[in-house]
Amino acid sequence: MLELSVGIVGAGKGGSALIETLSDFDNIKIEGIADINHEAPGLKLAIKKGIECFESAESMLRSKTFDVIFEVTGDKDAAINIRRLIPDSTALVDGRTANIMLTLIKDREELLKIKETKEQLAIILNSAQEGIQLVDKNGIIQYVNEGYTRITGIPANERIGCNVFDVSQDGALVEVLRTGKPCMGKPNRAVGSNAQVISNAAPVIVNGEMTGAVVVFQDISEVIRLTKELKKSSSMIDGLKDEIKKMNEVKGTFDDIVARSSVMQDVINMAKKAAKEDSTVLITGESGTGKELFANALHSGSTRSLKPMIKINCAAIPAELLESELFGHEAGAFTGAAKLKLGKFELANGGTIFLDEIGDMSPLLQAKLLRVIQEQEIERVGGTKPIKIDVRIIAATNQNLLELIRVGRFREDLYFRLNVININIPPLRERKEDIIALAETYIKEFNRKFYKNVKGLTNKAQDLLLSYQWPGNVRELRNIFERTILMVEGEWITEDLLFPYFNQIKRKDPEKNGLMPIEEMECRMIKKALEEYGSSVKGKQKAAKALKISLATLYNKIKKYNIEA
Ligand SMILES: Nc1ncnc2c1ncn2[C@@H]1O[C@H](COP(=O)(O)OP(=O)(O)OP(=O)(O)O)[C@@H](O)[C@H]1O
Known part of the structure; x- marks a missing residue:
C-alpha cells in the first residue's frame, strides 16, 4: 500500500485535530509538525505520538520532503511562504480545505458508527422472541423484525410499506396513532395468522413530536395451549385427589x-x-x-x-x-x-x-x-x-x-x-332386638332414597322378621328392606310384603311336616343363594361357596333347574 508522508505547519487546534484524525489512517504517516510557539498543544500531542517537532516551517521543510503539507497556522500569508519552500510535487492543503476534509472524515466516521449500531440493533431486534413493528406517523410500516415473521408467518417484504390502518385496524399501533398514548397489554389475534398475541405499543417521540409508533407483541398461543393443558391436568389431579380422598374417607364409624x-x-x-x-x-x-x-x-x-x-x-x-x-x-x-x-x-x-x-x-x-x-x-x-x-x-x-x-x-x-x-x-338370629332396630333404620334410609313415606312394620310383619333365621344376616335384611320399600305402595310393611323373601317359612306349607323333594329344596337353595349374592361371576363364586359346591357344579345346576341367572 502506498504511504503518504504528511507534514503539518501549525500545532494549534487545527494541527491537533489533524494529528488525531490522520493517525488513524494506516496509509498516512505524519513525519513532522512545526510551530513557532513552543507551548502549542499540538506539539505535546506530537511528542506523545512520536512525531518529529520543528521550531519553524522553514526548518522542517528544509530537512524533509513531504507528499502533502497541511497549513493550519491561521496566518493568511503562511501558505504563500510555504509554497515557495516546497517542490511542485508536494501538495499544499490550506487551513480551510483541511477543515472541510476533517469535517468530512468525521461525518464518515459517524456514519460508520451509525451503520455499526444499526447492525447491532438489527441483531438484537431479530434475536428477540417478540414480534416488533414500527410505523411512521401516517401508519406506513417501516420495519418488522424476524420475530414478527416467526409469529405471524408474514414475510417482512409483504408488510413493509403497507399501511397499518389497512392491515390491522383493531391493533395496538392504530390505537397509539389515534390517541398518541401508549397502549399496553392489548390481546389480539395477529392479522393474517392464527397466532394469539398480547401487544404493548408506544408512540415514537422525536423533538417533542410523534414521528410514528412501535409495537412489541408476544405470541401467547403456546401459553393459551399450555393453560388449557394445565386446566385439563388440574381437573385430572382434582379427580385423582377425590379418588384418594374417597379411599381415605371414613366408610363407617x-x-x-x-x-x-x-x-x-x-x-x-x-x-x-x-x-x-x-x-x-x-x-x-x-x-x-x-x-x-x-x-x-x-x-x-x-x-x-x-x-x-x-x-x-x-x-x-x-x-x-x-x-x-x-x-x-x-x-x-x-x-x-x-x-x-x-x-x-x-x-x-x-x-x-x-x-x-x-x-x-x-x-x-x-x-x-x-x-x-x-x-x-x-x-x-x-x-x-x-x-x-x-x-x-x-x-x-x-x-x-x-x-x-x-x-x-x-x-x-x-x-x-x-x-x-x-x-x-x-349372627343376627341370636340378637333379635337388633332385627327390629335395623329394620327401622333401613325404613328411614330407603324412605329417603326412594322418596317414600313408609311408617313402619305391622305387628305380624315384626313377628315374621323375628321368627326368621336370617342366614344372610344383616346384609339379607338390608336387601329385603331395600326391595320392599322400593315396591311398597302403602304406609305400612305387612307380612304379605315380606313373605316372598322367606323361602323356608311358608304360610300354607304344601309339603307335609315341612318335607319336600330334595331337588326342589336344592333348586330353592340355589335361587336363594343367587338372590343373596347376585348373579355376577363374583356373586356366583360366593353363592357356590355358601352352598359348599364348586362353581362348575353351580353352573350345571342353574342349567338343570333352568334358573334365570
Ligand atoms: N350392626 C349393623 N348396623 C348397620 N348396618 C350393618 C350392621 N351390620 C351389618 N350392616 C350392613 O350389612 C351389610 C353387610 O355388612 P358387611 O359387609 O360388613 O358384612 P361382612 O360380615 O363383612 O360380610 P361378608 O362376610 O360377606 O364379607 C352392609 O351394608 C353393612 O353396612
Missing part, C-alpha cells in the same frame, strides 16, 4: 353400627377399646354380620384414621395374582408386569389393611404374610430389597379357622399372630 342387643353392645365396647390399640385384630362372624363395617369403624376410631384404609378380599383374587396385589411388583417381574405396581400394603402405609376372607389365603401367601407381620417389611414381586411398612392389619373370616388349622389349611402360627384381639360378631 361406630355410630353407623345399629345395635340394641346387649350382646352387640358388648362387642362394640370391646371393639372401641381395640380401635385405640395398634394390635392386629381378627374379626369373625357369619357372612353379612357386619365384619367389614366393624373393620371400618376400627380404622376410623384409631389414630390412623386420616391415613388410608385399604381392603382386599383374599377369596376374590386368584391365588397367583394375590401376592402382587398385596405386595406389588417391580417392572418386568413377570410377563404382563410392564410397570412398577404398588401393592395394597404399600398403599396402606401409615394406615390399615383389611384382609377379608383370610381363611381363603393360599399356604404360600400365609407364610409370606406371617413374615410381613414379624418383620414389618414387604418385598415386591421381582424386587430385591425389603421395604419397611407401618400398617395395622385387620383380618376377617366367616370360616372356622380352628377347623381349618385342624385340617391343615391354615397356619396355626399365623392364626395366633392375627388373633391378638378377636372380635366375634354373633
Whole structure:
C-alpha cells in the first residue's frame, strides 16, 4: 500500500485535530509538525505520538520532503511562504480545505458508527422472541423484525410499506396513532395468522413530536395451549385427589353400627377399646354380620384414621395374582408386569389393611404374610430389597379357622399372630332386638332414597322378621328392606310384603311336616343363594361357596333347574 508522508505547519487546534484524525489512517504517516510557539498543544500531542517537532516551517521543510503539507497556522500569508519552500510535487492543503476534509472524515466516521449500531440493533431486534413493528406517523410500516415473521408467518417484504390502518385496524399501533398514548397489554389475534398475541405499543417521540409508533407483541398461543393443558391436568389431579380422598374417607364409624342387643353392645365396647390399640385384630362372624363395617369403624376410631384404609378380599383374587396385589411388583417381574405396581400394603402405609376372607389365603401367601407381620417389611414381586411398612392389619373370616388349622389349611402360627384381639360378631338370629332396630333404620334410609313415606312394620310383619333365621344376616335384611320399600305402595310393611323373601317359612306349607323333594329344596337353595349374592361371576363364586359346591357344579345346576341367572 502506498504511504503518504504528511507534514503539518501549525500545532494549534487545527494541527491537533489533524494529528488525531490522520493517525488513524494506516496509509498516512505524519513525519513532522512545526510551530513557532513552543507551548502549542499540538506539539505535546506530537511528542506523545512520536512525531518529529520543528521550531519553524522553514526548518522542517528544509530537512524533509513531504507528499502533502497541511497549513493550519491561521496566518493568511503562511501558505504563500510555504509554497515557495516546497517542490511542485508536494501538495499544499490550506487551513480551510483541511477543515472541510476533517469535517468530512468525521461525518464518515459517524456514519460508520451509525451503520455499526444499526447492525447491532438489527441483531438484537431479530434475536428477540417478540414480534416488533414500527410505523411512521401516517401508519406506513417501516420495519418488522424476524420475530414478527416467526409469529405471524408474514414475510417482512409483504408488510413493509403497507399501511397499518389497512392491515390491522383493531391493533395496538392504530390505537397509539389515534390517541398518541401508549397502549399496553392489548390481546389480539395477529392479522393474517392464527397466532394469539398480547401487544404493548408506544408512540415514537422525536423533538417533542410523534414521528410514528412501535409495537412489541408476544405470541401467547403456546401459553393459551399450555393453560388449557394445565386446566385439563388440574381437573385430572382434582379427580385423582377425590379418588384418594374417597379411599381415605371414613366408610363407617361406630355410630353407623345399629345395635340394641346387649350382646352387640358388648362387642362394640370391646371393639372401641381395640380401635385405640395398634394390635392386629381378627374379626369373625357369619357372612353379612357386619365384619367389614366393624373393620371400618376400627380404622376410623384409631389414630390412623386420616391415613388410608385399604381392603382386599383374599377369596376374590386368584391365588397367583394375590401376592402382587398385596405386595406389588417391580417392572418386568413377570410377563404382563410392564410397570412398577404398588401393592395394597404399600398403599396402606401409615394406615390399615383389611384382609377379608383370610381363611381363603393360599399356604404360600400365609407364610409370606406371617413374615410381613414379624418383620414389618414387604418385598415386591421381582424386587430385591425389603421395604419397611407401618400398617395395622385387620383380618376377617366367616370360616372356622380352628377347623381349618385342624385340617391343615391354615397356619396355626399365623392364626395366633392375627388373633391378638378377636372380635366375634354373633349372627343376627341370636340378637333379635337388633332385627327390629335395623329394620327401622333401613325404613328411614330407603324412605329417603326412594322418596317414600313408609311408617313402619305391622305387628305380624315384626313377628315374621323375628321368627326368621336370617342366614344372610344383616346384609339379607338390608336387601329385603331395600326391595320392599322400593315396591311398597302403602304406609305400612305387612307380612304379605315380606313373605316372598322367606323361602323356608311358608304360610300354607304344601309339603307335609315341612318335607319336600330334595331337588326342589336344592333348586330353592340355589335361587336363594343367587338372590343373596347376585348373579355376577363374583356373586356366583360366593353363592357356590355358601352352598359348599364348586362353581362348575353351580353352573350345571342353574342349567338343570333352568334358573334365570
Ligand atoms: N350392626 C349393623 N348396623 C348397620 N348396618 C350393618 C350392621 N351390620 C351389618 N350392616 C350392613 O350389612 C351389610 C353387610 O355388612 P358387611 O359387609 O360388613 O358384612 P361382612 O360380615 O363383612 O360380610 P361378608 O362376610 O360377606 O364379607 C352392609 O351394608 C353393612 O353396612
